Amino acid sequence: MATETDIANRALQRVGTERIAAGALWTEDSKNASEIRACYHILRRAELNRNVWRFSIRKCALRPINDFTSKQVTFAAWAIGTTYAVNDVVVGSDGLIVSSLVDSNVGNDPTSGPDFTHWTAYFGSLIAQEYVTTWLIGTTYALGDHAVGSDGVVYASKVAANVGNDPVSDAVNWGVATTVNSEDDASKTDDTSFYAGEIVYRGNVVYLSLRNDNSDVPPSSKWNVLESATVARLNFIYPIGAGPQREVTTKNVFRVPNGYMKLAPQDPLAGSSLFLGAPGGLAFKDWEFEGNYFTTRDSRIVVFRFAADIYDPSQFNPMFVEGLGSRIAFEVCEPLTQSAAKLQAIASEYKNFMGEARLTNGIETGPTYPPEDDYIACRI
Numbered sequence: 001m002a003t004e005t006d007i008a009n010r011a012l013q014r015v016g017t018e019r020i021a022a023g024a025l026w027t028e029d030s031k032n033a034s035e036i037r038a039c040y041h042i043l044r045r046a047e048l049n050r051n052v053w054r055f056s057i058r059k060c061a062l063r064p065i066n067d068f069t070s071k072q073v074t075f076a077a078w079a080i081g082t083t084y085a086v087n088d089v090v091v092g093s094d095g096l097i098v099s100s101l102v103d104s105n106v107g108n109d110p111t112s113g114p115d116f117t118h119w120t121a122y123f124g125s126l127i128a129q130e131y132v133t134t135w136l137i138g139t140t141y142a143l144g145d146h147a148v149g150s151d152g153v154v155y156a157s158k159v160a161a162n163v164g165n166d167p168v169s170d171a172v173n174w175g176v177a178t179t180v181n182s183e184d185d186a187s188k189t190d191d192t193s194f195y196a197g198e199i200v201y202r203g204n205v206v207y208l209s210l211r212n213d214n215s216d217v218p219p220s221s222k223w224n225v226l227e228s229a230t231v232a233r234l235n236f237i238y239p240i241g242a243g244p245q246r247e248v249t250t251k252n253v254f255r256v257p258n259g260y261m262k263l264a265p266q267d268p269l270a271g272s273s274l275f276l277g278a279p280g281g282l283a284f285k286d287w288e289f290e291g292n293y294f295t296t297r298d299s300r301i302v303v304f305r306f307a308a309d310i311y312d313p314s315q316f317n318p319m320f321v322e323g324l325g326s327r328i329a330f331e332v333c334e335p336l337t338q339s340a341a342k343l344q345a346i347a348s349e350y351k352n353f354m355g356e357a358r359l360t361n362g363i364e365t366g367p368t369y370p371p372e373d374d375y376i377a378c379r380i
Helices: 004-015 031-048 318-337 340-361 374-379
Strands: 057-062 070-074 089-091 097-100 119-121 127-130 146-148 154-157 174-176 199-202 205-209 223-225 230-233 252-255 260-263 288-290 293-296 302-308
Touching: 004 031, 004 318, 004 340, 031 318, 318 340
Parallel strands: 127 199
Antiparallel strands: 057 302, 070 127, 070 230, 089 097, 097 119, 146 154, 154 174, 199 205, 205 223, 252 293, 260 302, 288 293
16 A cells, blocks of 8 residues: 555656655655655645546535525544544644544544544535434524424524423424424434434534434434534525525535545446437436535435545555656656756656556546437337
């Protein structure tokens, strides 16, 4: 498995200069290390963005944004004295959101090295959906949160820090929710099933689903409590033509996952076995991307397939490693050698290596319609 220093040294080998000490790319005080540090992540992202690399494919379950039950998730910054459980999510000092790979994770800085042993990149949703269920006396509800009363009616909290107030009998702190119900709105009830990685909140507690087809009411063993995470109401203006899910005449809005880089084919094998060139009847996606959001007529959950910003080199395809090393070599050749001949040779190597990488791991196309068969068309 390659490391960041391994990739840097492959670049320096091509340039023909002294290599960096093992594991010392981010710490070594040398011109070679300094030049590569200055361009490594910029070039890594650029090369990742060239193709939908198979090693970078990830999936995330997304739900449409609703201005009453969707909230923005904020993950806490990593703290040196905090013990993290597996699947806990924090923000490193470099701003990257990471998830713990192990239990009893304490004192392991995710940005030191960086640490790929204890942490991995988080490629999940940044929007939490409210899990609306029966009111509980010990749950603290925020302003606008919902709960189902003992009479089966959904109520909305009128105040912040609302705890211990029965919505059925307390009209001061609770009101009947006129925009939320358990059947046709974005709120979640006891019979709702969640995908692995989805995030919900109840009151002031945030949960991450640990498995697919998760119909447990949180908390349970199927949910991980994200104790350091907080949620806040969205400061959000809907794009033109889109609106809350309850408005059936408008499109819905989805937030792309954390680490999203580019769209991958959503169903790359669909329509691959058509009979005699007959039309496949595949429906085109109406997704329109605007910044970190996309709009669509889809009103239910979307299992979103995308190419992610992978920065753990142990997950790279070996040919991609060679291509990235060549690209870095091309960038640092001039300041390290001032040799035009070497620069030209490295440019040729880069073209070859990255071309081979794209052939082995970077070609993934969606379905294409074959020509419509004239005989079938006239018979129809």
